[in-house]
Every structure is written in C-alpha cells, then in structure tokens.
Amino acid sequence: xxxxxxxxxxxxxxxxxxxxxxxxxxxxxxxxxxxxxxxxxxxxxxxxxxxxxxxxxxxxxxxxxxxxxxxxxxxxxxxxxxxxxxxxxxxxxxxxxxxxxxxxxxxxxxxxxx
Amino acid sequence: xxxxxxxxxxxxxxxxxxxxxxxxxxxxxxxxxxxxxxxxxxxxxxxxxxxxxxxxxxxxxxxxxxxxxxxxxxxxxxxxxxxxxxxxxxxxxxxxxxxxxxxxxxxxx
Numbered sequence: 060x061x062x063x064x065x066x067x068x069x070x071x072x073x074x075x076x077x078x079x080x081x082x083x084x085x086x087x088x089x090x091x092x093x094x095x096x097x098x099x100x101x102x103x104x105x106x107x108x109x110x111x112x113x114x115x116x117x118x119x120x121x122x123x124x125x126x127x128x129x130x131x132x133x134x135x136x137x138x139x140x141x142x143x144x145x146x147x148x149x150x151x152x153x154x155x156x157x158x159x160x161x162x163x164x165x166x167x168x169x170x171x172x173x
Numbered sequence: 174x175x176x177x178x179x180x181x182x183x184x185x186x187x188x189x190x191x192x193x194x195x196x197x198x199x200x201x202x203x204x205x206x207x208x209x210x211x212x213x214x215x216x217x218x219x220x221x222x223x224x225x226x227x228x229x230x231x232x233x234x235x236x237x238x239x240x241x242x243x244x245x246x247x248x249x250x251x252x253x254x255x256x257x258x259x260x261x262x263x264x265x266x267x268x269x270x271x272x273x274x275x276x277x278x279x280x281x282x
Contacts, residue, residue, distance in 0.1 A: 063216075093269065102260075103217070103272040152216045162270055164209070164216040
C-alpha cells in the first residue's frame with residue numbers, strides 16, 4: 060500500500076506553546092488529507108478534512124483557531140496545535156488519499172503537554 | 174456516528190483462521206466496506222475493501238453478503254502479529270471514514 064509519514068513521532072511541550080506536526084505522502088499525491096486524534100482506549104475521531112489548496116473543513120466541536128491545518132501541496136499537510144494545554148495531549152494521526160482511492164494512514168504522533 | 178456494528182473482542186488460536194464479522198445494515202448502494210487494523214500505538218493499516226463482490230489479497234479475504242448488510246473479514250492463518258483492533262468501516266469514495274470501536278482480536282499461541 061501507499062506510504063504516509065509523520066514527523067515528529069512524539070513530542071513533549073510546555074503548556075501554552077504551539078506544536079506543529081507534519082504529514083507527508085511519500086509515494087502518492089494526496090488530494091485529500093485527514094487529521095484524526097485518538098485518546099487512550101478510544102477509537103479514532105476525525106478532526107478535519109483538507110483538500111490541497113483549500114481551507115480545511117472541521118468536524119463539529121473541533122476549534123479551527125486552535126488546530127490550524129495547512130495543505131499547501133499534494134504531498135504535505137501540517138497540523139499546528141496552538142497554545143497547547145494538557146487536555147490536548149493525545150495521539151494525532153493523519154491520512155491521505157488520491158481522489159476516490161483508498162485512504163492510507165500515517166504512523167501517528169504522540170503529543171504530551173505538560 | 175459509525176455505520177457498523179462489530180463484536181468488541183474475539184480470540185483466535187495461532188495458525189487457525191480468524192473470522193471477524195461486521196454488520197452494516199444501513200449501507201447505501203455506492204458505499205464500500207473497508208477494513209483496517211490498528212496495532213497498539215501505531216496508525217491504522219489498510220487491509221482490504223470491497224463493494225459487493227468478495228475480495229482476496231495477500232493479507233485477507235473479504236466476504237460480503239448478497240444484500241450487503243454484513244461482511245466477514247477472514248485472516249486464513251492467524252499469527253501472533255495479527256493481534257490488533259480491527260475496524261470495519263463503510264464509506265469511501267468522496268465520503269470520510271468514520272471509525273467505530275472495532276473488534277479487539279487476540280491471537281493466542
């Protein structure tokens with residue numbers, strides 16, 4: 060299957076700082092990328108959908124000013140958690156797909172906010 | 174909300190076939206059935222998907238009932254490395270994938 064990478068794989072930051080997570084499709088062009096988060100012992104929750112060159116569409120309850128998503132190219136999307144707080148600590152997972160094709164997931168980024 | 178129902182957990186003996194059921198009684202005509210699995214602390218891994226015909230690849234087989242209201246994922250010879258949470262998801266195409274709680278499969282030696 061297609062390969063999606065994420066960087067960093069884990070990050071620890073202080074409360075109030077911002078953190079940027081990168082998501083790259085390595086061997087395909089992702090016209091659409093998705094960001095999910097997963098809390099311990101729970102399933103993945105979709106945060107937002109972004110199409111290359113367009114503004115992201117956020118799911119209900121997800122603050123767009125807190126979780127900034129940029130999808131400037133067909134191989135890169137970034138998620139910036141602004142003014143992070145301990146409750147933002149979670150496992151963040153991105154995925155991408157080309158057109159109507161199968162969606163492939165990255166390995167995830169574990170964020171711990173102290 | 175997820176459109177599928179799966180048993181919360183299943184056990185399987187190593188070397189035997191693992192058959193994971195999924196109900197999706199409200200599936201619409203253009204929606205696919207996707208299966209992913211998530212091994213602890215990793216991102217979901219794509220396994221297989223289908224529309225109405227049965228599908229097979231190097232990882233698994235997918236059996237979809239004729240009325241498309243349910244399906245079964247078959248891992249023909251389960252290994253310890255197949256221990257994971259398996260998600261059955263209906264959607265795809267232009268639709269986003271909504272994850273349910275999945276089935277936690279434990280393969281026992």
